[in-house]
Amino acid sequence: xxxxxxxxxxxxxxxxxxxxxxxxxxxxxxxxxxxxxxxxxxxxxxxxxxxxxxxxxxxxxxxxxxxxxxxxxxxxxxxxxxxxxxxxxxxxxxxxxxxxxxxxxxxxxxxxxxxxxxxxxxxxxxxxxxxxxxxxxxxxxxxxxxxxxxxxxxxxxxxxxxxxxxxxxxxxxxxxxxxxxxxxxxxxxxxxxxxxxxxxxxxxxxxxxxxxxxxxxxxxxxxxxxxxxxxxxxxxxxxxxxxxxxxxxxxxxxxxxxxxxxxxxxxxxxxxxxxxxxxxxxxxxxxxxxxxxxxxxxxxxxxxxxxxxxxxxxxxxxxxxxxxxxxxxxxxxxxxxxxxxxxxxxxxxxxxxxxxxxxxxxxxxxxxxxxxxxxxxxxxxxxxxxxxxxxxxxxxxxxxxxxxxxxxxxxxxxxxxxxxx
Amino acid sequence: xxxxxxxxxxxxxxxxxxxxxxxxxxxxxxxxxxxxxxxxxxxxxxxxxxxxxxxxxxxxxxxxxxxxxxxxxxxxxxxxxxxxxxxxxxxxxxxxxxxxxxxxxxxxxxxxxxxxxxxxxxxxxxxxxxxxxxxxxxxxxxxxxxxxxxxxxxxxxxxxxxxxxxxxxxxxxxxxxxxxxxxxxxxxxxxxxxxxxxxxxxxxxxxxxxxxxxxxxxxxxxxxxxxxxxxxxxxxxxxxxxxxxxxxxxxxxxxxxxxxxxxxxxxxxxxxxxxxxxxxxxxxxxxxxxxxxxxxxxxxxxxxxxxxxxxxxxxxxxxxxxxxxxxxxxxxxxxxxxxxxxxxxxxxxxxxxxxxxxxxxxxxxxxxxx
Numbered sequence: 001x002x003x004x005x006x007x008x009x010x011x012x013x014x015x016x017x018x019x020x021x022x023x024x025x026x027x028x029x030x031x032x033x034x035x036x037x038x039x040x041x042x043x044x045x046x047x048x049x050x051x052x053x054x055x056x057x058x059x060x061x062x063x064x065x066x067x068x069x070x071x072x073x074x075x076x077x078x079x080x081x082x083x084x085x086x087x088x089x090x091x092x093x094x095x096x097x098x099x100x101x102x103x104x105x106x107x108x109x110x111x112x113x114x115x116x117x118x119x120x121x122x123x124x125x126x127x128x129x130x131x132x133x134x135x136x137x138x139x140x141x142x143x144x145x146x147x148x149x150x151x152x153x154x155x156x157x158x159x160x161x162x163x164x165x166x167x168x169x170x171x172x173x174x175x176x177x178x179x180x181x182x183x184x185x186x187x188x189x190x191x192x193x194x195x196x197x198x199x200x201x202x203x204x205x206x207x208x209x210x211x212x213x214x215x216x217x218x219x220x221x222x223x224x225x226x227x228x229x230x231x232x233x234x235x236x237x238x239x240x241x242x243x244x245x246x247x248x249x250x251x252x253x254x255x256x257x258x259x260x261x262x263x264x265x266x267x268x269x270x271x272x273x274x275x276x277x278x279x280x281x282x283x284x285x286x287x288x289x290x291x292x293x294x295x296x297x298x299x300x301x302x303x304x305x306x307x308x309x310x311x312x313x314x315x316x317x318x319x320x321x322x323x324x325x326x327x328x329x330x331x332x333x334x335x336x337x338x339x340x341x342x343x344x345x346x347x348x349x350x351x352x353x354x355x356x357x358x359x360x361x362x363x364x365x366x367x368x369x370x371x372x373x374x375x376x377x378x379x380x381x382x383x384x385x386x387x388x389x390x391x392x393x394x395x396x397x398x399x400x401x402x403x404x405x406x407x408x409x410x411x412x413x414x415x416x417x418x419x420x421x
Numbered sequence: 422x423x424x425x426x427x428x429x430x431x432x433x434x435x436x437x438x439x440x441x442x443x444x445x446x447x448x449x450x451x452x453x454x455x456x457x458x459x460x461x462x463x464x465x466x467x468x469x470x471x472x473x474x475x476x477x478x479x480x481x482x483x484x485x486x487x488x489x490x491x492x493x494x495x496x497x498x499x500x501x502x503x504x505x506x507x508x509x510x511x512x513x514x515x516x517x518x519x520x521x522x523x524x525x526x527x528x529x530x531x532x533x534x535x536x537x538x539x540x541x542x543x544x545x546x547x548x549x550x551x552x553x554x555x556x557x558x559x560x561x562x563x564x565x566x567x568x569x570x571x572x573x574x575x576x577x578x579x580x581x582x583x584x585x586x587x588x589x590x591x592x593x594x595x596x597x598x599x600x601x602x603x604x605x606x607x608x609x610x611x612x613x614x615x616x617x618x619x620x621x622x623x624x625x626x627x628x629x630x631x632x633x634x635x636x637x638x639x640x641x642x643x644x645x646x647x648x649x650x651x652x653x654x655x656x657x658x659x660x661x662x663x664x665x666x667x668x669x670x671x672x673x674x675x676x677x678x679x680x681x682x683x684x685x686x687x688x689x690x691x692x693x694x695x696x697x698x699x700x701x702x703x704x705x706x707x708x709x710x711x712x713x714x715x716x717x718x719x720x721x722x723x724x725x726x727x728x729x730x731x732x733x734x735x736x737x738x739x740x741x742x743x744x745x746x747x748x749x750x751x752x753x754x755x756x757x758x759x760x761x762x763x764x765x766x767x768x769x770x771x772x773x774x775x776x777x778x779x780x781x782x783x784x785x786x787x788x789x790x791x
Contacts, residue, residue, distance in 0.1 A: 320482050321515035323502040325529035326580065332503075335528070339519045 058399075061392035064169035067161075070110030071098040075165055083162060083184070086155050092142040099125060100132050116175065116387065117160040124151050172393035177201070197377070197394075204374045207292060208356035212303075214296040215352050216345065219303035223344075226304070227311035241304050249298065253365050256294045260284040260366075286368030294362050299355060303348040310344030346413045354402050374398060431491075432458040432584065432616050433479065438488035440474055448474050450640040452488070456618060461610050463619045463627040466637030467663070472620045475637075476586050479618065481505050492584070503532075508577035508585040508615075512592060514569050516561035522548070522572050523557040529580040547579040550609065567598045574606065578613065587619045591626065603629050624664050628652065636660050653711075657698055658788035661709040668715075668754055669788060670708040674699050681779055684708055688750020693725040693779040698786040707788045710777060712743075712755040717765040719776035727776040730754070732767050742767075748775055 012020035068075060073094035081087050099107065107125065114121035127149055136144045146153040163171060163181040174180055174187060178195040182188050189195070222241065226234050244252060259265045262281050270276040284290055314337065322332035360375035367376070374394060381391035433456035440449035449471045456462050464472035477483040479490060481502035489496050497505060516525050526544040535543075548554050551571035561569055570590060577585050587606070591599045607630050610617050621627055627634045628648045636643040636651065636659070644651060644660045655661035662669070672686035682696040684706055692708060699706045719727060728748050736743040741757045744767060748754040756775065758764055767773065 315513065315515070317511045317513060317515040318517060320480075320502070321509070321511055322517075322528070323482075324480055324505075324507065324509045325532065325576070326503050326506070327528070327532045328501075328503050331532060336517055340517075 057388070057392050058396050059392075060388050061172050061396045062168045062170065063389065064113075064164060064171065065167045066106075066113045067110045067164040068167055070102055070107045071095060071161075073098050074161065078161055078165060081158075083159060084155075086153060087158055089140055089142050091158075092145055092152070093139060096132060096136070096141045096145065099129055104129075112386070113389075114160070114164065116390075117163050117171070117180075118157060120151060121157065121160070124149055124157070128152075172389040173397065175390050176393045176397055197374075200372070200374050200377060201397075203288075203370075203372075204357060207288065207295070207371075207373065208353050210292050211295045211299060211356045212349055212353045214292070215300050215303040216349060218296070219300055219307055219348065220341075220345075222300075223304050223307035223311055226308045227314075228316070241301055244298065245301055249361060250365075252298065253294060253362060256290070256297070257285060257366065260290055260293065261286075285366055286371070288367075288371045290366045290368070291363050291371035291373075294366050295356060295359060298362060299352045302351045302355060306347035306351065307341060307344040310341050310347075314340050342413065346409060350405065350409055353405065357402065358398055430457045431455040432460075432493055433618070434491040435475070436489045436491065438478065438485045438490060440471070440478060440483065441486045447486075448640055449478075452640075452642065454635065454642065454645070456616060459614050459616055461607070461617045461619065461630060461632045463621060463631040463634045464637055465621060465624060465627040465634050465663075468622055469639075470637040471640045472622075472637045473588060476588055476618065476620050480507055480509055480586055506580075506582055506584075508580070508582035510570075510573045510577045510585070510587040510590040512588045512590070514561070514573040514590075516569055516572055516576070518561055521558055521560055522553070522564070525561065525572065526557075526576050526579050529576065533580060543579055547575040550578070551575045551605075566594050567602065570594060570602060571605070574609065578609070578615070582615065584616045584618070587617065589621055590619075591621075591623075599626070600629075606630065628664070636663060638663075655709065655783065655785070658707045658709065658785040661707075661783065661785060662788060666712050666755060666757075668710045668712060668751075670710070670749060670751060671787070672706055672708060674702045674704045674706055674784065676702050682784055684784055686749050686751075688748075690728055690749035692749070692782060694782040694784040695780055697783045699784050705787045706784045707786065709783045709785050710781060712757040713741075713759075714777055714781040715756045716776050717756065717758060717767070718774050724776035725779050726782065727774055730773050730775045732769050732771045732773060735767060735769060746773075746775070 014020055014023045071094075074091065077087070077091040077094040081091055107129070111122040111125045114125070128145070131148050132145075135148060151157055159182075162185060163169070171181060176197050178190050178198045179187050180190050222237075226237055226241070228234075229237065257264070261267070262283065262285070264285065266284065267276070267281040271278055271281065276282065284293065318336050318340070319329075319332050322336040323329060327335065358375050359373060360379055363371050363373045363376050364379070367373070375398075378391045378394050378398075381387045381394070433454075435452045435454040438449060438452040439447055441447050452471075452475065454475075464475055466472045474483060478485050479492075481497070481500065485498060489498055491497065492505065492507075516522075517528070520528065523544055526547055527540050530540040530543060544557070545554070548557055551574060553568060553571055553575070556564060556568065556572075561572065564572065570593075573590065577587075590606075591602050594602060603626055606617075610630075619627075619630065628651075631648055633645060633647055634651050635645045638659050643663075644656045646654075646656075651660065651664055655664065658669070661667050670684075670686045670688070670692065672684040672692070674682050675685045675691070676683045677696060677699075680696055682694055682699060682702075684692045684694050686692055686708070694708055716724070721727075730746040730748040732744060732746050733752065734745040736745075739760065741759050742764075744756045744758055745752075746754050746756060754775075758767070765773075
């Protein structure tokens with residue numbers, strides 16, 4: 001510690017002349033290394049199990065090389081086409097060769113993709129694949145092809161190739177919001193009867209909002225009770241709050257089905273007591289209402305716990321002080337107690353909203369037709385229609401929406417103020 | 422234990438107040454207490470003695486189980502806390518952490534719907550009073566403990582309450598700061614003519630600041646008196662033991678003679694003492710004697726009580742020397758020898774004579790405590 005004066009000539013030096021910062025880093029290196037080693041397994045696990053697959057899937061949302069790989073010659077010929085009139089012989093020849101010489105599997109996958117752009121592509125190429133080799137022995141191809149299927153003479157089919165030309169596409173994203181490219185790569189709305197996703201997005205946001213507000217309204221008083229009751233009562237209440245966590249999600253949802261369905265406990269009780277007619281049973285299951293009710297119940301602990309953990313740290317003396325200074329209890333609550341619980345409220349709101357917006361199981365089981373959310377659509381495209389590009393695009397949009405919310409929250413409240421349990 | 426002053430001077434009155442939290446035991450047992458206008462009254466007692474409960478009942482946060490509390494002649498049992506207009510400094514200050522110092526001070530004025538300019542000037546004045554004018558824009562978390570304490574005092578006074586309650590306000594401060602704040606609070610009290618009811622378990626704090634001290638123990642008032650009376654003329658063994666340092670000699674009264682009595686200590690000596698809490702010969706008693714009232718090697722005939730003593734231990738404390746000695750069969754007899762010029766120089770093992778007057782040696786009730 002001999003040379004610790006900060007002279008104008010240079011940085012601080014230790015006794016042997018090495019700069020202080022270097023010595024400090026050296027002395028801490030071992031412990032830092034040891035700390036890094038300890039978190040290494042978790043880090044690797046996260047990267048392999050979480051980061052890589054998600055990145056891979058997200059990249060699928062823009063990947064559009066399927067058709068390029070299946071129809072290489074066609075896209076070369078496409079460059080010299082005016083995109084207005086029917087293509088010339090060269091382009092017919094190119095696509096003929098692509099279809100007849102290409103690998104069946106590659107072409108099959110590509111036709112699925114082409115069908116998203118214009119329904120009919122798949123059947124057209126399938127049919128052509130069967131008949132081209134039998135019926136067309138050599139050039140010229142154009143008229144022969146149109147003879148086999150007159151859709152080859154329809155210029156709109158050819159035009160859709162323009163949307164599939166680039167190896168990257170925003171098509172899946174456009175699709176996820178009910179839009180598509182026209183022949184000249186302008187973004188247009190889909191036909192009316194094929195618009196579904198925008199409505200789904202709105203429904204998802206609306207439902208998440210209702211669930212969040214409902215959770216907040218119910219969680220706040222419960223959290224306050226939890227934080228202020230004597231220990232033996234609050235412990236009991238805490239067990240009641242946590243019980244749902246320990247019960248299987250499916251069991252809970254099925255229990256709600258028993259309660260809410262048309263012939264369920266609630267409706268039967270209302271009919272039995274004469275409040276409802278037998279014909280006018282309340283529809284509370286397999287619809288939007290059912291999804292809201294069940295999701296509020298399932299997500300309630302996510303709201304209670306962060307609020308509780310903040311309330312627990314607020315000593316009762318603040319409320320007393322506010323009242324002592326002349327504020328009636330309601331005003332004391334509003335001006336002194338509530339603002340101090342905001343970090344917990346913020347954490348709970350953002351947690352519940354984020355979980356709700358991507359929720360899948362509950363809407364799947366109790367949502368019926370008008371309780372389906374975007375999460376269900378993602379699952380559908382992953383598992384049933386196998387349109388992974390669209391599923392990835394929807395997932396990316398969902399992730400972006402969440403990050404955006406997070407950013408907004410950070411700007412308004414500040415993430416440092418948020419306290420998770 | 423009424424103080425015997427006229428009704429008009431009493432600003433706060435506890436009338437036969439009892440308090441129980443669980444319905445099984447009484448925390449406050451039949452409290453009768455008058456606080457005079459402009460007085461600085463301290464409730465002093467060990468923890469659990471009921472002093473804070475008293476304060477909470479006065480502030481309105483705890484209802485009295487029985488009895489009535491009067492503020493300025495009006496019963497206030499049914500008045501909610503926010504209508505009582507009593508200022509209070511809490512144990513941990515309870516400054517609102519999400520508001521700045523200015524906002525904290527403005528809060529009681531805003532809820533009273535005072536106009537903006539008036540609020541501004543009163544907040545400014547209150548901050549000047551506690552010498553924190555530059556700190557108005559800070560949050561409580563950015564202030565030191567002593568500064569927070571001063572803000573709490575300013576907030577309790579900014580709306581001009583006639584009565585201010587303080588619940589161990591200096592408990593969280595270090596010793597030096599605590600002593601400084603004691604004087605500051607005392608000066609504020611003298612300047613503003615408010616009535617202060619102050620709760621503490623620190624007896625030196627109580628002695629420094631109060632006009633009167635009310636010593637609590639297990640829900641009853643042991644003694645209510647001025648600091649001087651309390652220290653020099655304790656009424657019972659608990660007060661003598663609780664306030665200041667004290668030598669106790671247990672014994673039995675052998676004869677009573679007017680104000681004085683003779684006591685045979687359990688160590689076998691006969692001591693001449695002031696009769697305080699004993700009635701007749703044969704009563705058990707505890708003699709109480711302050712360590713600084715004992716003289717070493719007194720002139721013969723000066724005191725009625727002179728005994729042989731053996732010095733056991735000396736502890737040097739700067740301003741005085743604490744001497745432990747064996748006297749009358751008691752080995753933990755403490756004498757404070759002031760470090761004045763020409764004071765007696767003792768060594769451990771010396772044989773000396775200790776002497777004290779009968780007035781300084783008070784025959785009290787039998788001490789029950791530890």
